[in-house]
Amino acid sequence: MSDTAKPEPRPAPESVLFWEAARRHKLELPQCSACGKHWFPPTRACPHCLSADFAWSEVSGRGEVFSFVIYDRVYHPAFADEVPYVVALIELAEGPRMISGITGIAPDDVRCGMKVRAVFDDRPGGASVPVFAPA
């Protein structure tokens, strides 16, 4: 067993609300009040139209695997018991893409284009981390 905890997210000021929502098991992203688009990672101006008028809004958590990799090498001791594990680039139904983990499926069975849904991994340190499972 590895006795090292997985790294807790250390939020930038712009993403504090993302992690607060995640603790409530909600996937929330900034959504532009001017053009209506979502973006990720969180920043304080819309990268589509540069409006600074936005609100945090819950998204569906639905998406698909745009691409993924399978870690065989241990880069951090906390993941020593996890290898092989998947890190995926998820394209959310609302458009933004995010790096995340994949759960509930064997790494060798993950495919590009696979439909997924967000689930929440409650970590011992108090953070809840959105990851994705087959839809």
Added chain:
Amino acid sequence: MIEPSRDLRDICAIAGAGTSRLGRAPGVSSLDLLVEAARNAVADSGIHPREIDGIICRGPDDIYSHHQMIGERLGINARFSTTVANGGASQILSVALAVMAIRHGLATTVLCGYGRDAWSRTHSSEETRVRNETRPDSQLASEFGPEHGYYGAAAAHALGAMRHMHLYGTTKEHFGRIAVDFREHALRNPDAQMKKPLTMEEYRAQRSIVRPFGLYDCSLRSDAAGAMIVTSAARARDLKQPPVLIKGFGTHNNLRGWTADDNMIVTAAKQSGEAAYRMAGLGSGDIDTAQIYDCFTYMVLAQLEDYGFCKKGEGGPFVASGALRLDGALPTNTSGGQLSEAHAEGVLQIVEGVRQLRHTYPAGRQVKDAEIALISGHGGNQVCHSTLILGRDR
């Protein structure tokens, strides 16, 4: 329409090029490696060091105002001097800035270069060996990655490789062909870090790192530096070496991000290459040898497509045809590249391009009748790109 940048075509040349020792140089700093390469470039050109009035270089990310330290060590006061920070795209960008500075009278003779101590940095103690990270802590992500175990440059590039395999049926064997061919080139290069042959069987049996990449898909950790002297073509013709003309360059930066849009598949090499071809008045069919930024095998394959050497999606069959070999359709990374010669973030690719165009290599190392070389630089967070097209003087 006349391409504005064509005014810069052939007005400058690389008059000198040099490298440091390559591979493992414990106890030698990245600054000292670059000084070693710069001294060799100056000697190669035959120019007096006092003629150098420009320094454009890239330093390791944790050295502030790197060019000042290089100038101090070389005893040079520069009229034009800066450190550039575009990752592996920096070295060609430095040459491009040098041409523009010379064109507009800001300098006459510019030293460009880069040095790194990545092998020593990651092997100096048990702690650094385990960590194996060349970037300073300030550059590492604090969220949206580490909590998922997303670490290292290999994984970011592997995302592109996996998607390319999904879209086009590209195979591990295709990536392997790149690693095997470049290793074969390294065996012809006495300075190369890697000395042992690599077979496809060994490639197939390699230790997996982050799938689809294994050990041999990843470039080397090296202590290495390279440097070039850029001056006017007219001045270069009076110097020791046959001038190698700077015919074209281009840059492009997909700053919306590696994972945005289609950037993992159609990289910034596409627009960067098109700009360089326009400036040079040349196309992919004119290129006799390519020195491609090979941080990972997949990046070679993607760039070959983006530069128009084959169609998008056909990079796999293209490399499988043997095109990259010394006697192939497009001899590529003829020094062994960053996968097998040494990794100095693209500067050694420029040096190799220059040397191939001088026609001074022995048979078995020389690309026959090479007149035009294309060199690429790629980096930052996988989104910055630069292209250099060099040619023999007529």
